[in-house]
Amino acid sequence: MNLNIPDTRQRLLAQRLDAGSQIVATDVAQEFDVSLDTIRRDILALEAKGLARRVRGGAMPIARPADPLHARLDAADSVSPAIIRTAVQEIGDAPTLLMDGGATTLSLVPLLAGVTNRLVITPSPWAAIACQEHAIAVFLIGGTLSARGGIAVGDLALLRAGEIAADIAILGACGIDTKFGLSTDDHAEAQMKQAMHAAAARTIVVTGAQKIGRRARHHTLPLGQIDAVITDADHTMTAPFLEKGATFISVETV
Amino acid sequence: MNLNIPDTRQRLLAQRLDAGSQIVATDVAQEFDVSLDTIRRDILALEAKGLARRVRGGAMPIARPADPLHARLDAADSVSPAIIRTAVQEIGDAPTLLMDGGATTLSLVPLLAGVTNRLVITPSPWAAIACQEHAIAVFLIGGTLSARGGIAVGDLALLRAGEIAADIAILGACGIDTKFGLSTDDHAEAQMKQAMHAAAARTIVVTGAQKIGRRARHHTLPLGQIDAVITDADHTMTAPFLEKGATFISVETV
DNA sequence: CAGATTCATGCAAATTCCTGCATAAAGTTG
DNA sequence: CAACTTTATGCAGGAATTTGCATGAATCTG
Structure with missing residues (x-):
């Protein structure tokens, strides 16, 4: 089993965001068996790194680059x-x-x-x-x-x-x-x-x-x-x- | 499951408007499983951002300048x-x-x-x-x-x-x-x-x-x-x- | 004009966010 | 080894946001 440390969690969350999915804070908190605050801090860290767009209730992928056409x-x-x-x-x-x-x-x-x-x-x-x-x-x-x-x-x-x-x-x-x-x-x-x-x-x-x-x-x-x-x-x-x-x-x- | 927050809804509604379709407030309210008031507020927000033209019962796309494409x-x-x-x-x-x-x-x-x-x-x-x-x-x-x-x-x-x-x-x-x-x-x-x-x-x-x-x-x-x-x-x-x-x-x- | 629908406003409940603080584990230094 | 620092976590209380509902006004329809 992976270590349940900020780095591991944030890495996985960033991966999910990169794949285009949204993050629901309460769900993830349950999934990792940590409190909501911890996930909130993880999301905060991801936002600081520019990897997430924080929204009420969780996070969304960063807005995609302008359309290529x-x-x-x-x-x-x-x-x-x-x-x-x-x-x-x-x-x-x-x-x-x-x-x-x-x-x-x-x-x-x-x-x-x-x-x-x-x-x-x-x-x-x-x-x-x-x-x-x-x-x-x-x-x-x-x-x-x-x-x-x-x-x-x-x-x-x-x-x-x-x-x-x-x-x-x-x-x-x-x-x-x-x-x-x-x-x-x-x-x-x-x-x-x-x-x-x-x-x-x-x-x-x-x-x-x-x-x-x-x-x-x-x-x-x-x-x-x-x-x-x-x-x-x-x-x-x-x-x-x-x-x-x-x-x-x-x-x-x- | 998707986050049912103003940001998500408004983004999707703006997308639909951009695609040229009109928004019927009651239908969308049912679709998102929220009250009519909530959708009304979403439309209000979109109008404030200049992304929608509010009409009775919903919203229409902003008239856009013709485009060669x-x-x-x-x-x-x-x-x-x-x-x-x-x-x-x-x-x-x-x-x-x-x-x-x-x-x-x-x-x-x-x-x-x-x-x-x-x-x-x-x-x-x-x-x-x-x-x-x-x-x-x-x-x-x-x-x-x-x-x-x-x-x-x-x-x-x-x-x-x-x-x-x-x-x-x-x-x-x-x-x-x-x-x-x-x-x-x-x-x-x-x-x-x-x-x-x-x-x-x-x-x-x-x-x-x-x-x-x-x-x-x-x-x-x-x-x-x-x-x-x-x-x-x-x-x-x-x-x-x-x-x-x-x-x-x-x-x-x- | 009467009925129905929709809109605007205020308000209360629920949820979520933010801040500060206490605790515990891990690492560091003398 | 002991004391200290750092980091991570959970919790509590107040602020902010969001939501649904109720009321009355405005608008549409026949």
């Missing part, structure tokens, strides 16, 4: 047209595409129509909808959609990606660095991108200049496994990558 | 609020939901938030996105997205639905008829809906009056396998169904 749509507007043009040209007539989620890749979709027999495979519901609106055949990879992330992830999704042989994987980036390679903020999404890379003959990364040199939390792919990076960064930023043998296709910013 | 939601807005309210009430606190695609079921999503540990499983990317915007955990069922249809279909999808045990399957309808039962325009989607029915303990159909008596191309479920139909059709339309032993929950059109 607007940010996503706003960002989509800001993707450089030059990047989009170049990426579409690079993709050419390849019939089977693996598309990542994210604003940058999403903005490519409208220009992918018009190729006969093209199939887009994607774990992103946004990309799937965009494809359908442009009459592109689309296969949706299922899985859990994380609260913050934009693509479906999970073992099921990984397996499924393993069953697929695509021509080109088109990935977005949270960060790309000369040593750390391509990186992603979410661990599960990083795995998904690795699986997409493995299932495709070529891997292209499409990303704006602001991601160059950044390192996100999780390593995703080493530079050597990326066939081309399309970006609007200028030469001073891409030079270190070129020295390491990476293929960067830079486009002039307008 | 709104074009897509128009279809959802045309779903009778009474149907939405009733369906949400019928769903209650069920933690695991299987949601069909379509405008009607999509319009339910904003009101499904606020239940702890709720998971929505859906083959519809639209539903998945709507869930994510409302911070509802969602599992996306993968598969091919047909050009016209709104949900992912395919053997893979069917298999996957077979691995799932949900509390309630919430289905839309292309047509529902006393003899032909529930029917769907697309064969693959019909199969998907059958699989969803099989994976859930209860099956609820939510549909507008215009679908009553229609027969779509593909038979999907016999009436006997549907636990409840929620519709705004009047008694003259639903009577033939009731005679056959079906459960229809009719709501008055406003």
Whole structure:
């Protein structure tokens, strides 16, 4: 049995809050066999750490971050047209595409129509909808959609990606660095991108200049496994990558 | 159990208002099992915060400036609020939901938030996105997205639905008829809906009056396998169904 | 205009919160 | 080992919040 000390209790309570459930002080007091005051103090401590929102009778999870859609749509507007043009040209007539989620890749979709027999495979519901609106055949990879992330992830999704042989994987980036390679903020999404890379003959990364040199939390792919990076960064930023043998296709910013 | 405190209630009410539905004080009072006065005070508080327009008997959403994204939601807005309210009430606190695609079921999503540990499983990317915007955990069922249809279909999808045990399957309808039962325009989607029915303990159909008596191309479920139909059709339309032993929950059109 | 419904206000009961204090266990220091 | 400090816990009493009810006013409906 666990020790019934503040640390243990608070850890468990924080865990529950993080999972989205509410905490009813009287219930928890009974569960741990301590007085209501003790639980109240635990909640007080959690609030001080910013892990709980205290309400009458217990606590609730901290308010979630602002909804990702607007940010996503706003960002989509800001993707450089030059990047989009170049990426579409690079993709050419390849019939089977693996598309990542994210604003940058999403903005490519409208220009992918018009190729006969093209199939887009994607774990992103946004990309799937965009494809359908442009009459592109689309296969949706299922899985859990994380609260913050934009693509479906999970073992099921990984397996499924393993069953697929695509021509080109088109990935977005949270960060790309000369040593750390391509990186992603979410661990599960990083795995998904690795699986997409493995299932495709070529891997292209499409990303704006602001991601160059950044390192996100999780390593995703080493530079050597990326066939081309399309970006609007200028030469001073891409030079270190070129020295390491990476293929960067830079486009002039307008 | 959820905390029944002003904060929780007001948050949920604000959410419903934001989703465009109106609030009937007496109904909500019953739903939360509190007195009318309490709800009245909640509405008062929401009005003070500028989140509600108080009217006799309840509250209405604040008139919002039109928004470019709104074009897509128009279809959802045309779903009778009474149907939405009733369906949400019928769903209650069920933690695991299987949601069909379509405008009607999509319009339910904003009101499904606020239940702890709720998971929505859906083959519809639209539903998945709507869930994510409302911070509802969602599992996306993968598969091919047909050009016209709104949900992912395919053997893979069917298999996957077979691995799932949900509390309630919430289905839309292309047509529902006393003899032909529930029917769907697309064969693959019909199969998907059958699989969803099989994976859930209860099956609820939510549909507008215009679908009553229609027969779509593909038979999907016999009436006997549907636990409840929620519709705004009047008694003259639903009577033939009731005679056959079906459960229809009719709501008055406003 | 009469009846019914809904709203506003005040009030009492119940619940919960806050503060201070006493006790006990664990750790620290000389 | 003894004395001290720190930490955790439970309890009591007063303050604050929330709730349901009662009363009369206001509003809607036919």
